[in-house]
Amino acid sequence: MANANQASEAANSFINLVRRAVEQAWVIPPGAGNGLTAIVQVRLGPSGELFAATITQGSGDNAFDRSAIQAVEAAAPFNELRQLPANAQRSFREFNLRFTPGDIR
Template sequence: MLGRASDRWASVVFAVVLHALVAFVLIWGWSHTTDYQISKPIRQITATLVETPQPQAAPERAVQPRPQPTRPPARQESRPEPSAVTPSVIETPTEQSEAPPVQEQPRTQPEPARRQPIVDELSFDSLLEQEDEVRQADNETAVEMSQIQVMDAKFQAQVGAKWSRPPSARNGMEVLVRIQFLPNGEVLSVTVSQSSGDSAFDRSAVSAIERGAPYRFLMDYGAPFFNKNYRNKLALFRPEDLK
């Protein structure tokens, strides 16, 4: 046991000595290196500015003009030399100078001016006459329509007094009857132009016209009026017209 302790102390001493030796070597080497570096003379460096030589530009080459293509000399035409011009007054061309041909338009023969007022006067007079005729015709038509209304009212009243509606008559029925009158108001003929579809209703209308004759008032406005409006007359019968 004592031997182990001595061995441990020997190891410790040896380690201490070894570390001291390593430290000494390091310290000595560092101091030696420092002295050696200091002992070397310091080289003096002088800084100077040196211009960097610029590369010399290559001499420019003279641009040789391209040779123009040679053209054969233009052929000089022999032209007559202009004659000497003498100042002079330029006259305006007169009507005798030739003008460009103008295409002639077809000419219309105008009527003589002296006859125009006569034509206008005649046209105006004819217009006045036409207006008078139209106005007169309108007046005559209005009068005639008024006379027809008076005649129709008398005819309906006289026929209605003789018309008896049959039991088969219904609203909506219509019978159209054609009548031929004589100038004295007598009935020449009565025919059914359009039937109502009910024969009894048709016969009642024909019978009413025949029993209502004569119609003396038809000549109240003269023969021309009668021939135009009542020589041949159409009469329409409806059941609802009978009151």
């Protein structure tokens, strides 16, 4: 149970880290209207290096979609992946990011 908690905490902090790093790097293109959403599928290598970032659900606005890809590329590599428990690392080598502008920094 303690192990499960630790694993959950480590995974949680990895998710937060990814979210913060990507949000930090995301420059929303001017003129991108409200209500746009894009989903980017991210695949990482064993050490958290970026293998691929691809749009799986486009927003219909090319500039917006590219800004999402660029944010992932600028935020990578996610070296912290290696701090996850070994059995969790594999599961976090692939995840989706849903880009929806809420607040503007």
